[in-house]
Amino acid sequence: MSAAEKYFDPMDGVAEAQLASVLRLSVMRLSRRMRQERSNTLTPTQIATLATLKRHGSMTLGELAAHERVQPPSMTRVVAHLAEAGLVARGAHPSDGRQVIARITEAGIDLLEADRRRRDEWLAERLASLSPDEMAALERAAPILDTLAGS
Template identity: 55%
Template sequence: MTYANDMPTRELHVRTDAGLASELRFAVMRLRRRLARERHPDNDLSVSSMAVLHALHRHGELAVGALAAREQVQPPSMTRTVTALADAGLVERCAHPSDGRQVVVRVTDEGRAVVAADLTRRDRWLSRRLEELSAEDRDVLRRAAPILQRLAESE
């Protein structure tokens, strides 16, 4: 039988919800920074611009307001990002199919190419790191991925 005082302090810390929150926050931030370093060398877009391109690539065309809500930014901020991406030819604005007062944004072929290059490079790096893990660790991450996604999308 193992007693609490026999465990390393870090293990005890992670057993509390506050400790788990702290450890997850730190790990996710470091992984995000590490993946950011794996961006394609020709890609000089900001992290938020890339997030918008990825969202449009993954979910299809979206209204600016819906895109702002999805990315958790204010609509004026999203409008500036969309304008910069449109000026670069990576997205285009189109009439909303049912509401003439709104505009939807869709990724262009050039934008899709930027996203594809980014995804390929980062996924390749992460796949290599996952191969270094045990089957058990990969299974834990497989189960954790949708949970982390739900956390990321929660209010």
């Protein structure tokens, strides 16, 4: 019997609340475990900043702060650390000398790819231990979880 089956009885009136509770705990545990597989050298904010620069290209520090939902002074410190590590390059804004543009370096891209590879390998090892039925259930659930995350 799965964890969800122990707590989730679709015949009672609180099925959605029970499922929400079990799903919340499971997703939080998996998320925490995936974070533990991340690079030990950078904070989650630093990794997220690198990923944003890789995905969206060069940005001003203000744009980056808004995108990551942090205060500009915090982003200035994050980018300074990443630049010191050679993962981000800073440059002058082409039309506003008061602003700084940040872009990810090849070393930053390499770090992100190694990080992603490490987490994918960890998860693939766990998936290999599942039954075909469990794998099929996860294949069906993945797009649903993605929809929940985006709403």
